[in-house]
Amino acid sequence: xxxxxxxxxxxxxxxxxxxxxxxxxxxxxxxAIVLLPLLLLTGSGVGTLxxxxxxxxxxxxxxxxxxxxxxxxxxxxxxxxxxxxxxVSIVFxxxxxxxxxxxxxxxxxxxxxxxxxxxxxxxxLPLLLALFLH
Amino acid sequence: MLIPGFLQSEKKSAQVAPTVVLPRSRHxxxxxxxxxxxxxxxxxxxxxxxxxxxxxxxxIVESQPAVPVxxxxxxxxxHYRDVTFSSRIDHVRLRGWFIPGVLPNGHLTANRTLIVVHxxxxxxxxxxxxxxxxxxxxxxxxxxxxxxRGMGQSDPAPLSEGYFEQRDVLGAVDFxxxxxxxxxxxxxxxxxxxxxxxxxxxxxxxxxxxxxAIRAIVSxxxxxxxxxxxQSDHTISGIFLPGVLLAVRLLYxxxxxxxxxxxxxxxxxxxxxFFIQGTAxxxxxPANLSLLAKAAETGxxxxxxxxxxxxxxxxxxxxxxxxxxxxxxxxxxxxxxxPDTSTAA
Numbered sequence: 445x446x447x448x449x450x451x452x453x454x455x456x457x458x459x460x461x462x463x464x465x466x467x468x469x470x471x472x473x474x475x476a477i478v479l480l481p482l483l484l485l486t487g488s489g490v491g492t493l494x495x496x497x498x499x500x501x502x503x504x505x506x507x508x509x510x511x512x513x514x515x516x517x518x519x520x521x522x523x524x525x526x527x528x529x530x531x532v533s534i535v536f537x538x539x540x541x542x543x544x545x546x547x548x549x550x551x552x553x554x555x556x557x558x559x560x561x562x563x564x565x566x567x568x569l570p571l572l573l574a575l576f577l578h
Numbered sequence: 579m580l581i582p583g584f585l586q587s588e589k590k591s592a593q594v595a596p597t598v599v600l601p602r603s604r605h606x607x608x609x610x611x612x613x614x615x616x617x618x619x620x621x622x623x624x625x626x627x628x629x630x631x632x633x634x635x636x637x638i639v640e641s642q643p644a645v646p647v648x649x650x651x652x653x654x655x656x657h658y659r660d661v662t663f664s665s666r667i668d669h670v671r672l673r674g675w676f677i678p679g680v681l682p683n684g685h686l687t688a689n690r691t692l693i694v695v696h697x698x699x700x701x702x703x704x705x706x707x708x709x710x711x712x713x714x715x716x717x718x719x720x721x722x723x724x725x726x727r728g729m730g731q732s733d734p735a736p737l738s739e740g741y742f743e744q745r746d747v748l749g750a751v752d753f754x755x756x757x758x759x760x761x762x763x764x765x766x767x768x769x770x771x772x773x774x775x776x777x778x779x780x781x782x783x784x785x786x787x788x789x790x791a792i793r794a795i796v797s798x799x800x801x802x803x804x805x806x807x808x809q810s811d812h813t814i815s816g817i818f819l820p821g822v823l824l825a826v827r828l829l830y831x832x833x834x835x836x837x838x839x840x841x842x843x844x845x846x847x848x849x850x851x852f853f854i855q856g857t858a859x860x861x862x863x864p865a866n867l868s869l870l871a872k873a874a875e876t877g878x879x880x881x882x883x884x885x886x887x888x889x890x891x892x893x894x895x896x897x898x899x900x901x902x903x904x905x906x907x908x909x910x911x912x913x914x915x916x917p918d919t920s921t922a923a
Contacts, residue, residue, distance in 0.1 A: 496828055508734035512641055515829050519633050527626055534618055541611065554610075561614045568621035571628050574820045 470552050477540050478559030481533040482566055488529050492522025530567075534560070632821030633829070635814060639822065640736035640830055647703040647730050651677050654712035657686060659760030663753035665727065665745040672746055673731040674702055674724025676760050677715045681918060687720060688759065689920035691767035692911065693750045693792070694723040697776030697799075697893060698737065701730030706775060706896055713904040718918050719911060720767065722750055726781070738832040739804045740781040740839070747772070747785035751792065769793050769915045773907065775893045776800065776862065780839045783870075786849070787842035794914030795846070796907055798854045799893045801862045802840035802869040810863055840873045847877025850914040852907070856890025856898070883910060 495518045503511040537560060544553040651658040658677040665672060678686035692714055696707045702723040711721045726746045727735035735742065753759075754767050771794040774782040779800025786792040801807045805823070808814060814822050826832050843851065851874050855867040867886060874882045885906065887895040896903045 493828065500829075500831065508641070508728070508736065512637065516637060519637075519829070523626065523630055523633075527622075530622055534622075538611070538615065557610050557614050561617055564614065564617040564621040567618075567625050570821075571621075571624050574628070574817055577820060 470549075471555075474552055474555045474559060477537045477556050478563060480537060481530055481560075482563050484529040484533045485526055485567065488522065488526040491525065492518065495522060628818070628821055632818055632825045635818060635822045636825035636829055639814070640738075640826060640832075641734075642699060642728070642737055644725075644729050644731075644734070645699060645701050645704075647701055647725070649703040649708055651675060651708065651712055651715070654708070654716075656680070656712055656715050661722070661724070661753070661757075661760055663724075663757050664749050665742075666748035666752055667745050668742070670727045670735055670746065670749075671733045672724050672727065672749060674722060674750075675711075677711060677721040677723065678761055678764055679715050679718040679720040679918070681718050681920075685920075686761065686764060687718060687918055687920040688761060688764035688766070689720070689768045689918045690718070690911070690915045691720040691722060691754055691770055693747060693754070693770065693772040693782070694721050695747060695772065695774035695778030695782055696723075696726065696729070697774075697778045698739065699729075701725045703730070706893055707778075710773060710896055710904070710907070714773070714908065714911075717904070717908045719771075719908075720764070722754060724750060726778070736826075736830045736832065738830070738837075739777050739834060740784050740837045741832045741834065743777070743781045744785040744788070747782055747792075748789055751785075751789050755791065764920070768919060771795065771911050771915050774798065774800065780804070780837065783839035783843055783846070784837070787845050790849075792849070794850045794852075794911060796852045796854065796910060797870065798895060799856065799859060799862050800839060800853070800866070800870065802838070802866045802873070804834050804837040807862055807866070808834070811861060840869050843870055843874040844877035844880070846874065848879035848881055850881040850883070850910065852883040852885070852910045854885045854887065854895050854903075856887045856892065856895050858889050859892045861892035881914075 496515065499511070499514045499518045503514055537556065541553045541556045541560075544550075544556070656677055657680075658675045661674050661676045663672055663674075664670065676688075678688055679690065681687050694702070694707060694711050694714075696702055696704055700707065702708065702711070702725050707723060711723045715721050724746070725732040726743045727733060728737055732746075751770060754770055759766065770791050772782045772786070772792050773796040774780075775798040777800075779795075779797035782792065782795055783797060783800060786795055805819075808819060809816065823834050826834060853867050853871050853874075855862070855864055857864050864886070867884060871882050871884045874880055885895075887898055887903075890898040899906075
């Protein structure tokens, strides 16, 4: 027969479980902050592609110059949207990191900062590929 | 009760949990952050700049202004009529000339008709295209010379280096076989051949792989594949080429990587092919000639002729060789298409 667990050991295991949950929660926080710019950038990229496809479909029978103007408009809008979402999400992430830092959550701040470094590399990856593959 | 206990332990662990802050990290964080911020700004500027330049270049490359048609076959004392027909599949309106061949007895003929196709940034009235058209017409070959889409007087369209333009050549074949020809008395062509320079040559090779009615082809300065030419051409900076190619595909649906006449020439056999290129070609590297010829010779019962014109630059073989050029081209077409059999003769 197993010994009944003491109040102390129950409290200890609960605390362990809580610490684990807290660590997971921190990880998710950091991941969310780090991935937000990438996700938004991907989203705006996909949105722009969708818009281009729509413009191409809708203007298939239109004159070339009309199509060209609409494509230019779609591309400009898409690029502006991407720049805007990327900037806003980066500023948001940096503010969050500073808040973590100021509230003594250095681990989270540290992880998120380096995570943003990874984001920067991911954003520049296509360019790096073009540089090496051309 | 478990819940109060949990809450109690939560309080405890919350007291235990605060992250241990090393004094070192406090000092490092601003520097790290500055580095990361610079990295983020740099990557964003590079990426957005690259995307914007690629997209803009793609749009500029695709919408080159059409060169006006400034001459007509009348300048060479030839009969001709303006014709309008549509490309196959996408029905882009194309404009051209139908020039009947002139037989030695002075009679006109459409018995052997050649489709004459110009290159990039040109049209049917360029000195080369009109000069060759006129010379071939005088030798008894009718000529259908037309402006490809986006060029000359044909409807505006993106430049696709043969990807879409092959539909124009196929439209020309359809026009000759079933369109309203401007000289009904001459009847329909008995046999069709084609002459093209640069992109025009590559386009004919691509079109002929779908159309057996094109019985013989002269390719002057045609390329084996467009992407290596763009890489060597430096019109688009090398680093931007992948971005521009991607942008062109997204915006216009043009896949430059698929513009590879070298992959289809073997399928053209046993139809006779004549490849001409200058050894000093500064646009399409002269190696393209051997690439095309070697690939074409792998076809069953291939009939391939090759002529490297010493010292000639891109599409300058006619200018360099003059009458010899016409003599060789006429000899090739006469052998490939047979003699004129029109009753008008």
